[in-house]
Amino acid sequence: MSGWFMLTVVGEDRPGIVARLTAALYDGGCNLGEASMLRLGGNFAILLMVQWEGGAARLAALVEPVTRSLGLAQHVDRIEGRLHQHVEPDVGITVSGSDRAGIVAHAVGAFAEAGLNILNLESGVGGSAERPLYIMHIEGQALEGIAPLRSALEILRREGIDASLTPIDTLIG
Amino acid sequence: MAVRPVLTFPDESLKRTAEPVEAFDDALRRAVADLEETMRAGPAAVGIAAPQVGWGRRVVIIDASARPQWPNHGRLVLVNPEIVAWEGSVVGREGCLSVPDYTGNVVRAERLTLEAFDERGGPLRYEMEGFEARVAQHEIDHLNGLLFIDRVVSRRKDLFRRKVYR
Missing domain, CATH: 3.30.70.260 (ACT domain)
Structure with missing residues (x-):
């Protein structure tokens, strides 16, 4: 077996x-x-x-x-692996800003409270050594809909973290 | 009318270029009815192309009416469709009845102009954008032996994200 x-x-x-x-x-x-x-x-x-x-x-x-x-x-x-267990994301979120300690925990915490189940997370640090730039891309399921996530993005933006959201509408054809 | 079995990758028929329809007769309309019934029987499909049921003709059905947030023309039967103009590019998520349990991000034109014929041979011309334009491109690819997996840019990154909803 x-x-x-x-x-x-x-x-x-x-x-x-x-x-x-x-x-x-x-x-x-x-x-x-x-x-x-x-x-x-x-x-x-x-x-x-x-x-x-x-x-x-x-x-x-x-x-x-x-x-x-x-x-x-x-x-x-x-x-407990099985193939064919894919869960489709319905939202993509990009977060970017000057790199600083706590940006991930802060942003992801806000999204979790807004009902986001993260399926994929990738981030990179760009810019220069003097002025590092942080970019994170997340895909997930908006378990409570898009509206609470938009509110979370708005709060982050007021704190100087640039964040945008794109609904993912999977086409089956 | 009958639901036909949907061919799945790597069936060789999906890789062939479909032939233009020449006779706009009852046989064509019967085959279109089968194609539509097959599409409706599938899991929330918004389009289907004749090669997906092993019918090697240039016929697609698209129906983006389930996405009222996008402008769309409802149910369309497009015979010998041809995209005559493209504009913009945008990444979106696609899956396919012929590639079960797999989705990926694909770059498509944002807006297009399409010419085709209806089931009786009458000329059609549509301007499409957004989701409906994506569906048309996905289905017309099938007529040229292409699947979305031939065009996947990434499963994890919105590489060319343009539309930003704030």
């Missing part, structure tokens, strides 16, 4: 990590589900849904030679 695992690998980025990792998993008899790879501040990070017949320890042992040789850290969790 095979189960799903979440394999997390992080470390210094270099070309070829994904290829070597997925080759080791394939050769070891794993099946991949959904995956997300990111580069954050020069660091490589990947989350992989892996279907595998052994336990977590054996899966960790399978990828360990690859991660060790590349100097990466790995982590394996058994998950």
Whole structure:
């Protein structure tokens, strides 16, 4: 009976990590589900849904030679994974402003109070070292409708955080 | 009338360019009725193209009337449709009856002018914008063997967001 695992690998980025990792998993008899790879501040990070017949320890042992040789850290969790469990976002929110401590907690806290269930969050720091600029993009479900979120955006704007909202209306055709 | 099975990716028929309709006869109108019944039977579909049911002709049905916040022309049967003018670009979320359980962000023209024929061969011309224009582009892509997954720019980023609702 095979189960799903979440394999997390992080470390210094270099070309070829994904290829070597997925080759080791394939050769070891794993099946991949959904995956997300990111580069954050020069660091490589990947989350992989892996279907595998052994336990977590054996899966960790399978990828360990690859991660060790590349100097990466790995982590394996058994998950209650299933494919085809997508939840569609109905709103996208972009937050931007001068980078300062607490901007994420403050903005996201306001959205949570306004009924936002976050499905995706990505942020980056741009600008220059002297004048850093923070940009965050969120997709989620507006569980209490769009109106409370608009009010939350208005409050953030009065505090100097620029925030805008776009309803996501998925077309099926 | 009959609901026809919807072909799903990677069915090769979805990759073929559809042929223009030449005879505006009862057979065409019967096939259009089947196509519409199939669209209505699906999960909240706002459009369908003939190749999605394995009918390799240039016929689409669109109906954006469920989105009254956007200007739209209601239910339209478009035979041999052609987009003759485009303007603007905007990102929006799309899914497809032929690609179940997957959605992605796609860049489309914001406004367009479209020419087509009705089921009796009468000429049609529409100016469309927003959601309806997106539906038309999505469906006409099917006639050229293209699926929205051929055009997905990102699942996670509104790369070219233009419309800002404050």
